[in-house]
Amino acid sequence: MEPQLTLAYKNEHKYRWIDPFVGRAYKGIYYIYYINTETGKRTKKTTKTRNQREAFRELESFRKRYFNHIGEVKINRLSELNVYYHQYKKDDFRPRTLELYNTAIKKLITFIGDKELRKIIFIDMDKFKGALARVMKKNSVNIYLRTLKAVFNFCKKAGIIYENPMSGINMFKIEEKERLCFETEDIKRLTECMEIPYLERMVRFNLETGVRIGELLNIQWDDIDFRRNELKIRNKDNFKTKTNHEHVIPLSYNMLALLNRNPYIGDKNAVMQQQLPFNGTDCNVLELDFRKNINYVFGKIDGTRYSTGYISKSFKQKITKAGFGDKYHFHCLRHTALTNMANEGISSFMIKEIAGHKNIKTTESYVHPSMAAMRKSLENTNYSGLTY
Template sequence: MARRLNGEGTIRQRKDGLYEVRITSKPDPATGKKQRISRYAKTREQALKIRSELQLQYSGDAAAPTSLTLGEWLPHWLELYARPSVRHSTYVSYEGYVRKHLVPALGAVPLDKLVPADLQRFYLRKLQEDRLAPKTISNLHACLHRALQQAVKEQMIPSNPCDAVDLPRKEAAEISVLTREQQVKLMQESCRHRYGVFIRLALSTGMRIGEIVGLRWDDIDFTNRILFVRSTLNRLPTVDGESKTQLFVGSPKTKNGRRSIPLFDAIISDLADWRKTQEADAQLAQSAYENTGYVVTNEFGKPIEPRTFRDHYIRILKAAGLPHFTFHALRHTFATRAIEQGMDVKALSKILGHANVGFTLDTYAHLLDDHKRESMMLMQELYPQPATQKPEGKLIYLPFTARNIAKE
C-alpha cells in the first residue's frame, strides 16, 4: 500500500509490476486549480527519483519532518542536492553508499528518530562483519553527514547525529616506491613499447592514470614546455544499480588538481615523437581514423581508457622483470626522487596537485625525515668540535664564547 508523504505524492505498484508515481501540483496562480501528475517506473528506486523530480517541478509544499524515513530522504537528497553540486564520480560513490549500505540497514528509521548510537552500531557492523575498510566507512559517513546536514538546514531535524559519532581509526596507507635501479629498468623497457612514453611521463611528472589518458594536445604548450592538467578520463559505474560502467570525462577532484607542470627537454622530445606515431596511425587507418584530440590513443585515434592502459603498463612491468607495482606507485616514485634530488616541498606539492603542503609533508614524512637528517649533517661544521686535552687526559670542549673553560 502506498504511503502518502505530506505534499510529496504517492508511489504504488500496479498489477503489471510497474510503479506509478502520483503528485498533486500547487494551485495555479491564475486559476487556483491543482493538477494531478502521474509517471511510471520499472523499479521503486526509479520511482523515488521521479517523485523527487516531480516535487521539485510541481509541488511547493515542504515535507513534514516526521513524515520521512532515512530511506525516503536519501534518494530525494541525492537527486535534488547532491547531483547538481558534486562531481559525477562523487555522485556515483554517494549513490552506491545509499543503495548498498545506508538504505538496506537504516532506511526504515524516521529522520527524527535517528540517533548517534544507531550510526555507531551501523559502522561497527560494517567494520567487523562486512569487513569494510576504515577509509570506506569514513567516505560513507561523509555522504550521510552531508545528507543529514541538509535536513538540518531545512529544519527537518534539530541537529546532525553524525556529529556525535566516533569513526574507526584509519591506518596510514603504505606507499610503494620503485628503487632507482627498478626505475631505470622500467624506463629502459618502456622504450620498446608503443605506450611506453606515458610510463616515462608518469615517472617524470607524478600524473595519475586518469589524468594521463584524459590528456589532450591542447593541454601541452610545446613552446613554453608546460603541460596543463585540466581533465580526467575514468570508467565509472552507472547509477542504476546494475553492474554496468561508462567512460566519463571529468575535471580533477580538487581545484588544486587543475595545475601546470613544467616539462624538461627529454619529455618534450618523447611527446613530439609520439605525435609522429599518431600521424603514422592516421595514414594507415585512412578514413577509419578519428581525430579526437586526445594524446593517448589507439591505432584509430580513439582514447584509451584507464583499464586498458593499465593492462599495457602491467605487460611492460613484467617485461622489465619487475614485481607488481600499482600505476599509482609511479606517482609516489616521482615524489620520492624529487625529494631525494632536493626539490622544494612547496613546489612538489603544486606539481602533484595536493590541496596543501601539509598533505605532502604527511604523505612523504618518512622521506623528508631522511632528507632532514642529511641536511642537518651540513650544519655540523658550524658546531664546536672537541679541541684539546688536559694534561691528565680529560677532554676540554671549546665553548661558544672566545674563552676556554676554567680549570676545576
C-alpha cells in the same frame, strides 16, 4: 535629464517583507507565519506542538529551508533525500562521487529501512557501522561513514534535521600505508620492462610529472600550450580531477620530447594522414604528424581514450613479470616522481602546485627521502663521532 534609478529586484506581489516568526493560535498550537514567495501572501504552517521550545526549534529548522530555497520540498525519508541530494549536487560532484553517495544511502536503507530522517539516531548509525565492518574492510567502512556524515551535515544546514546522527561516530583507525616508490637504480629496469612503446611513454611522462593516471589519460592536445610550454590539467564534461582542482604544469625539455614522441610509428593501423617534409639528409623521406588525428595525447591508435583499468592492469602485469613484486602499482609512479623532486631540492610549495594538491600537508605525506638519498647522507656524515 538625470538617469532614472531602478531596482535590480522587482517585487511582483507588492508584499511587505517579514521574517518567518512563531505565534500561538487555536487551542494553544504554535504556528509559523511567513510570506509565500510564489503567491505573495502571508501564510501559516503548524508546528504541531504546544511546547514553546519545540516550536522555536521548528522555526529555526524552517528558516534554514526557507532561506536556502528548499521551501516545502518533501524530504522526510532517506529515499526522498537520495533523489533530492543527487539532483542538488549533480553539478558539483563527479559521476563516481555521486554514485558513492547513492550507494551509501541505499546501504543505510537496506539496514534500517526507509526511515524518517528525524527519527534516525546515533544508535542506528553505530549499529550500521558494526554491520558494515563485518562484511568489508575498515577502510571501506570509513569511506561510507564519511559520506553519510556529509549528507546529514547538509540536512542539518538545510533545516531538514535538528542534529547529525553521525555526531560521535568515530572512524576506524587505519594503519598508515607505506608510500611505495621505485628506487633510482630501478628506474631503467622499470622503463625497459614496459616493452610496449605507448605504455613506456606513459610511464616516463608520469615519472617526469607525477600526474594521476586519470589526469594522464585525459590529457588532450588542446590542454597543451606549446608556445608557453605549459600543460593544463583541467575539468571536462567527461572528466573531473580528484578534488575538482585545476592546475598548470610547466613542461621541461624531457616532457616536451615525450609529448612529441609517436608511440605508434611504423604501425600499419595507425591513423596518420597529414604529411610534413622531413628535415633530414634524404629529402624524399616524409614524417607523419600523428597529433592531427589522435585527440588524446596518450590515447589509442584510433585516437580514442584508454581506460584507467586497462592501463593499470597492463602496468601491473609488466612489473610483476619483471620481478618488482605484487605490492607495486601505477600510482607508485606518482609517489616516485614527487619524492625525486624533493630529493633534488625542489620546494614542497612547488611540488604542491605541480601535483595539484589543495593542502600542503597532502604533499608532505607524499614526499619523503628515498632509501638511496638516506644512505648517501649517512655515508657522507660522521654523525656518531666513531672511527674504525
